[in-house]
Amino acid sequence: MADKIMIVRHGEKPEKDEDIHGVNPEGEHDKNELSTSGWQRSGALIRFFNPLHGQFIHPALAKPNAVFAAAPSGHIQSERSHHTVKAVAESLGLKVNLKHTKGDERKLAEEAMTTHGVVLIAWEHKSIIDLANVILGNDRSSPQKWPDSRFDLVWVLDRQLHPTSWKLTQVAQMLLPNDSPKLL
Template sequence: MADRLVMIIRHAEKPVPEQPERDVDELGQADEKSLTVRGWQRAGALAHLFVDPPPPLQVPVAIVASAPIKKDGSGTRSLRPTQTVAPLARRLQFVPDTTFSKGQEEQAGRAIILQNLSPVLVCWQHEAIPRLSAAVVASAAIAPTVWDDADYDSIWLLTFSEADLRWAFQSENQHLLAGGRP
């Protein structure tokens, strides 16, 4: 196996109770499972970022996003992860892999590794990203165990080194929108 890179982002902005911004679909229609206008701005900016990324980021060869619903019909119904990567997927002419949903992090992590593709961009719901990261690297000791509720700016990088035969964690900032994390 050559060096591998899995880049993980949280879906873009959603409404929060103390702010008046509403969630809308890509046509601007109210939709409680969609991104906010700021979230759509981030989705577009992410497309630009990942088409010509600065190191250590790389142009993904595959995109994985959590599906709104599981095959059994359960799930969060949130469209936000797929909406977040939709502009990038269109630009790269990819169809995002939405095989797994929130709650299926073990299966998703195993599938990401078994696909043997690199680099891969993953967009997931933030509460479950630590579980997904642990599943990818087969250890809970590599990445943080919590993704901050207010953090839309981080990119978690999981890198497997063929030379060292181990995984490493690094966090980068997107630096995409004004008012984001420093």
């Protein structure tokens, strides 16, 4: 069983009203990809979740031994969740589990909760709420809205003494210049 599940929103994405584009790993414009800021966050997350000397910026954080991300599917072809944590997984010698798609939060939560150790999940912000509600077992233990403008938070869910009881801690990443220390 998982002792800890850490959830991040995928990195920054293209903006509709501005001239900020998504860029694929080959450097080509791609609306389903991370923006350049999203790629910067992806790189910065490597040492955030896998620090060189084991010194995490917050005591709630831990080195993951399993990494999940939303897989592209049907009408949602976004690679943002996958590319946000792919480099973290590679730095730990892991592969990203892409078995679940947006809308599959219950099955993802069930698999994450039964995975041994520490789990990291990158997901779409509106569906992170659903994911957390399944793990926490209610909709009162976490915020029920994730602001569209926030890419810089980690929700850390720690298993409590009772095996079905979890506690939420929020951690501000503070990795990029516009990151905020404000929690939800």
